[in-house]
Amino acid sequence: MHYVTVEGLTKSYGAGPLFKDISFHIEEGDKIALVALNGHGKSTLLRILCGQESPDSGTVWIHKGVTVVMLEQQSFFKPGESILENIFAQDHPILKAIREYELLSEEEEPDVHKFTEAIEKMDELNAWHFDTKVKQILGKLNIHHLDQQVSTLSGGQQKRVALAKVLIDIGFEHRHTLLIMDEPTNHLDVSMIEWLENYLDQENVTLLLVTHDRYFLDSVCNEIMEIDQQKLFIYKGNYENFLEKKATRDEMDKASVEKARNTYRKELEWMRKQPKARTTKSKSRQDAFYDVKERASARLETQQLELNMKMTRLGGKILELKKVYKAFGDLTILKGFDYTFKKGERVGIVGKNGVGKSTFVNMLLGLEQPDSGKINVGETIVFGNYDQRGLIVKEDMRVIEFVKNIAENFPLADGSKVSAAQFLELFLFSPEKQYTYISKLSGGEKRRLHLLSILFRNPNFLVLDEPTNDLDLPTLSILEDFLQSYPGCVIIVSHDRYFMDKIVDHLFVFEGAGEVRDFPGNYSQYREWEKDRSEREKEESKNPPVEVKPVVQEKKVETPAAPVRKMSFKEKRELELLEKEIADLENEKKSIDSQLAGGTIPYDQLEPLSRRVGEVIKLLDEKGMRWLELSEG
Known part of the structure; x- marks a missing residue:
């Protein structure tokens, strides 16, 4: 079934268009990822498809039997209402019956008469199957206490509630649904992301999404659409295939632009020699000249970040934790934690939400104090802290002014320097964008500028708390290149499996109750080990060891077996x-x-x-x- 047709779509903000004259189709069963730099029109295109914005020109046709459901980056709720009331906001008999039944279930002593009526209504509407599905979605997304007001929830909790609402909406009655998702994996831990991957695959939905999570993209999507230089490019297949095809296209574009520039130089010389009176023949050549000029002026945005940075020297003592204890009430975060960081170490911090990862990071930075124990920071350490609060600017200013207020230049190891403007270009801020006011940047562009401002201060110990949230894929690639050649220490708190696999040497796994496992490997290796351990435990629970009573025999003197020595992390x-x-x-x-x-x-x-x-x-x-x-x- 044909779901969507887009023809000749153009949309502009400010001086230039985000995209110009783009066309594409969406068929039933398609699972498409939309890729572009932050600020280049991804979210705008999604809002146009939902009818929340209008294009400057072009048409969007959506089949009358298709319902469009969207998960936005920013969640919108009725703040005075509960989680349950917001999730079941639709006026439909089944949803109303489930809402009433669940509300009564939340009460300690519900009215017996009302509860009986609610059960009878559920029977009458045959709503039990869907209620089970709802409970599964809420449970997997760790949403409980449904009578709690949404205004009391954190941003991450609200994002999970919004995701639950969208999944419940598409599963409840719409047979033909186009599901549009803008960064659905933000604020989800890995087990939730893996569950969502399987859920979207099993539900067989038609999907258009924006995501920075490349493993999620590979698992869910079979097509990639890219907005680049105001045009739309379509690639069938996974992310690796996209990278290969894009590299080929970039090489062809580069050759085409170079050819156009050579032609332009020749035609420019001819134009200068032309008399003012124009013949029909020269007029057509002059028109062709302007076409060549436009092609020759095309910007090739692709940049490679190759900075051999001059970093403040790390001394012999870096960061040392001795018998550190930390708890909040009944929640134990650390229980006698010992560790000494070494030069160039790259540590990933993982664990479920709420086990104390951010508290641990804040203690390293001196923003929170341990209950007992010592945290000794070396005298040469210069922290660079990229946290989830985002960019904080006292007053609105242009991008280039903001960076120059930090420093005019970025020092390199060979004694040369990179100017603030050059550094901005390496992080994909074009010369035009550098003179944009920060208030006019998209959310993702502000995250990119925040990250750039941390790196531009030239720290030797980076602490990155969820650095991949809301960053586009080209910026993530640049950040990965930077970190792989970065000579200092790095601590990363992230649920992005691809990013962690590429950067970290080992993991601190927060398992809860103050237990922290030092795992010698990357994220994917840890997940495989965890799955193997879980399967072994299941097998052992199914087949408990049989207790065999010993047969009394004549005693034999046996040499005791040498204890199996466990390898140290080193x-x-x-x-x-x-x-x-x-x-x-x-x-x-x-x-x-x-x-x-x-x-x-x-x-x-x-x-x-x-x-x-x-x-x-x-x-x-x-x-x-x-x-x-x-x-x-």
Whole structure:
């Protein structure tokens, strides 16, 4: 079934259009991700499809049998009403029956007569199946106490309530629904995100979404639409395929622009020589000249962030925690936590919402004090704290002014400098955008500017609390490139699995009740380990060990088995690094062997290569023995 047709759509804000003359179709069962830089029209396009905004030109046709349901980034509720009243706001008999039944269920001693009537109504409307589905959605999104007013909820809790409302709306009666979602994974922990992935797949909905979560995008979507330079590009397949096709397109664009610039230089010379009187032939050539000029003036926005930054030197002492305890009432966050940070360490912090991750980070920064124990910060440490409060500006100013108020230049390790304007361009703020007032930026652009302002201060210990929320995919790629070459320490609190896999060395897993596990690996490895552990526990609960009474026999003297020694974190990390080093050495040996066997090496290179192959063999022996020692425990 054909759901949506968009033809010739154009929308402008301020000086230039967000997008111009774009067209596309949405068919039943499509699952499409919309990708673009922040401030380039993603949310505007979604609002146009929902009828909340009008285009400057073009048409949007939606099949009369299709209902459009949207989850926005900003949640809107009736503040004086409860969670339940907001979720079941639709005036429909089934929803009204469920609302009445659930309200009575929340009471400690409900009126027996009313409760009986509510049950009878549920029976009459055959609403029990849908009530079970509602309970599953609310439970998975950790939404309880349905009589609580939404005005008392945090921003993250309100986002989960809004998501629950949307999922309940699409599941309840609309057979043909276009579900539009703007950053649906914000404020969800990983178990919720994985559940949502499965739910959207099973419900077989038609979906158009904006997301920064690349694993979620890959799992849910089968098509990607990109708004770039006011045009729309469509790619079938997953995110990896999108990156490959986009790279190819960028190369073709680059070649096309370069060709147009060469033509433009020739035509410009011809135009300057033209007399004022125009013939028909020269007029057509002059018209063609302006077309070439437009193509030659095209901006190629793609930038690579290659900053070998000059960072404040890290001393021998970085950050040390000794027997740290912290609790809020009955909630224990840390229970005798010990850890000493090392140079260049990259730690991910994960755990369910409400277990104390942000409190832990605030203690490291000195914003909160532990109940007992010591947190010693090295004298050379300069923290860069990117938190969820966002950008704080005392008065409205232009983007370039805001950055220059921090510093005029960014120092590099080779002694050179990058100006504030150049640094802004590296983070995808065009020269035109740099002179925009901060109040005119989109929410995502403000997040990007906030992040840039933290990095521009040149800290040597970065603390990033949910840095990927509301950032577009190109900016995330830039941030990842920056962090991979960043020489300082990094702590990241994030539910973005792709981002964590790419950046962190190991994890602090907050398991609750003050327990923090130091896991030697990335996020995906931890999730696999956790699933294996969960399956083992299920198997053990199904098949409890049978107690066998010992048979009385003549006593034998046996040598007690040596206790199995558990590897320390340091040894686990050494084992991982050894595997990589051994693989690299084996590849190097193969390369040298093939060069020596080829017989084409100049004489002056023969001796050094022969000497090096001996060194490689010796290193392989040493590292192989050490790997054997560690792996056998």
